[in-house]
Amino acid sequence: MPTTAREQITSPLDMASDQTLADRAADGDLRAFEVLVRRYGALMRVYATRVLGSNDETDDVVQESFITAWQQLRTLEDGSAVKSWLMRIVSRKSIDRLRARRPHINIDDMDAPAPESHAPHVLAEVESQTEALSRVLAALPEDQRRCWTLRELAEYSYGDIAAEVDLPVSTVRGLLARARKTLLREMEEWR
């Protein structure tokens, strides 16, 4: 069970299973929906921020995702799968944003140069490892970052990622391999 957030007044719904909450929300229960928003909203925000590479549009993307979820909850067959269903929605919305940002570029074909270490090594030493990872992730080419985020944050299988980003599995594997290699190589600089 996910831990619930800080100083909320505990209501029985806070203890309810994902299935119960999703079922009630699908029936139109706003309070149950609010518990879902609190339970998974933070993860969705983290996810959207990573895919987008910044938090400028996170609020919008997560809000749109929940609005879509509310409207489409009735189509969710298995309420216990609501977490991965929400992650799929926020993933699509984030990818839509990426595409909208650069309408003239097909991001599937984009192959940006390997990110350089912008920070001088002195800075890298005082920077925490998580901050460093965060910076390197933000500098990855979008298609690599997308695949990495789906794999590592949303825990998608290779096949699910391929379906989501509409690329062959082999391409997804290649993108993930490149992302990992870049991260590993940059990580060597953090010691």
Added chain:
Amino acid sequence: MTRSEHPPTGERFVAFDLNDTDREQAGLHGHTIEELSDYLDRGRTPADPSIDDSPECEIALRSLERLRRVQLNLLDSDLSRESARDDSWVSSILDNISREAHRGREIPLAHPSPTARLVVTEGAVRGILRETGDRMANIIVGRCVLVGDVEVPGMPVTVQVDVTIFQGENIPMMADRLRQLMFAALQQYTELVVAAIDITVRDLYVEPDAAAAPKGE
């Protein structure tokens, strides 16, 4: 990109090339980072001696594991930062969703005037059923379904309700009590002819900290 400013050490791992698989494999005992990553995903089983016995692979595996640890730390710190935010983003989501989305069917109510049309929505009836359950302790009502032609007055309707009951409660008694209360509520607010209220206990709720030590704060 050369890293010549760093003296080579045994720990150092630069055995791959972003663009050259041959060089990558040459440095990793015939393997690739992708293979090693999959190997880690499988929990290093079944054991592959050509990986396990290679010092180069071992260094690469340690680097991959380290990357994973940092990733987890990053996710944790991201999550705690997001969880510490104020609640305005939650309100703004709730303010922006349409309450009309789950109205459902329209259930007619009789009215003395022949020209007046009075209805209660299916969504409102489901709400009444939930509220009824929420007033009882130690039971959580889930999905409520009205089966039957609710739009035609006088047609018998079956109500299907999913519930979670807290462990330790007497399940038949709880279900009976809920059934009575729901029946009464439907009589009070609707003109539905209720043939049956079927209650399914989907889950037993077990208090998570019942046995565990009390948490700090």
